Amino acid sequence: MSNDPLASISPDWAAALSGVEANLKAMGDFLNTEFIAAQQRDGGPGFLPAPKNVLRAFQQPLDQVKVLLVGQDPYPTFGHPIGLSFAVERHTKPLPRSLSNIYRELQDDLGIPPANHGDLSSWSQQGVLLLNRVLSVRPGTPASHRGKGWEKITEAAIRALLARDKPLVALLWGNDARNLTPLLGSTAIISSAHPSPLSASRGFFGSRPFSKINQLLERQGASGIDWTVR
Numbered sequence: 001m002s003n004d005p006l007a008s009i010s011p012d013w014a015a016a017l018s019g020v021e022a023n024l025k026a027m028g029d030f031l032n033t034e035f036i037a038a039q040q041r042d043g044g045p046g047f048l049p050a051p052k053n054v055l056r057a058f059q060q061p062l063d064q065v066k067v068l069l070v071g072q073d074p075y076p077t078f079g080h081p082i083g084l085s086f087a088v089e090r091h092t093k094p095l096p097r098s099l100s101n102i103y104r105e106l107q108d109d110l111g112i113p114p115a116n117h118g119d120l121s122s123w124s125q126q127g128v129l130l131l132n133r134v135l136s137v138r139p140g141t142p143a144s145h146r147g148k149g150w151e152k153i154t155e156a157a158i159r160a161l162l163a164r165d166k167p168l169v170a171l172l173w174g175n176d177a178r179n180l181t182p183l184l185g186s187t188a189i190i191s192s193a194h195p196s197p198l199s200a201s202r203g204f205f206g207s208r209p210f211s212k213i214n215q216l217l218e219r220q221g222a223s224g225i226d227w228t229v230r
Contacts, residue, residue: 016062076139086195115229132154133151158180167221170189170191171213173204213225
């Protein structure tokens with residue numbers, strides 16, 4: 001992250017997150033500390049995703065967001081996280097199993113064949129905010145940056161979404177995401193088990209979230225999402 005983290009994101013997101021700018025700078029200092037420690041330890045990067053992608057979820061305009069898809073924290077594997085929840089670099093093989101399960105449900109729901117890559121940028125560009133609650137992770141150590149300060153920042157982002165008078169559907173997969181339900185108030189919500197292999201068979205498969213989202217958006221007067229991964 002740069003010394004001015006708000007400079008790398010959409011101007012309307014920068015305005016919306018100005019109230020937590022001090023928190024963003026503190027997280028930048030924390031990541032710098034992680035980087036220095038890793039350099040001294042093993043020469044690794046210290047955190048994932050790459051610095052340019054830590055705030056990538058906020059590069060598309062706030063004004064265009066129609067769907068909030070909440071993840072937990074980035075994949076802790078080198079080359080996987082790109083700053084968008086559940087997404088990975090286009091060259092990543094094999095795909096994370098959670099993402100493979102998402103593609104399976106997408107095909108069962110809308111008949112869209114699984115993509116041969118895991119970059120979900122085409123969703124983001126249509127107004128799907130692929131937001132992890134925690135925006136960084138130590139390589140090889142899932143959930144290692146929980147409780148370090150990201151939660152306050154991402155909650156501020158969610159509150160900014162709710163403050164608009166615009167169509168919005170929240171997609172909450174798993175217990176961590178569902179904990180946001182009280183914050184979301186009257187927002188249209190679709191929730192189910194997480195697509196992880198540990199829980200997908202307990203309510204994720206067969207939940208048909210993609211068609212349900214489009215139906216809810218259309219009821220709010222908005223166009224649906226083309227869920228084809230391009």
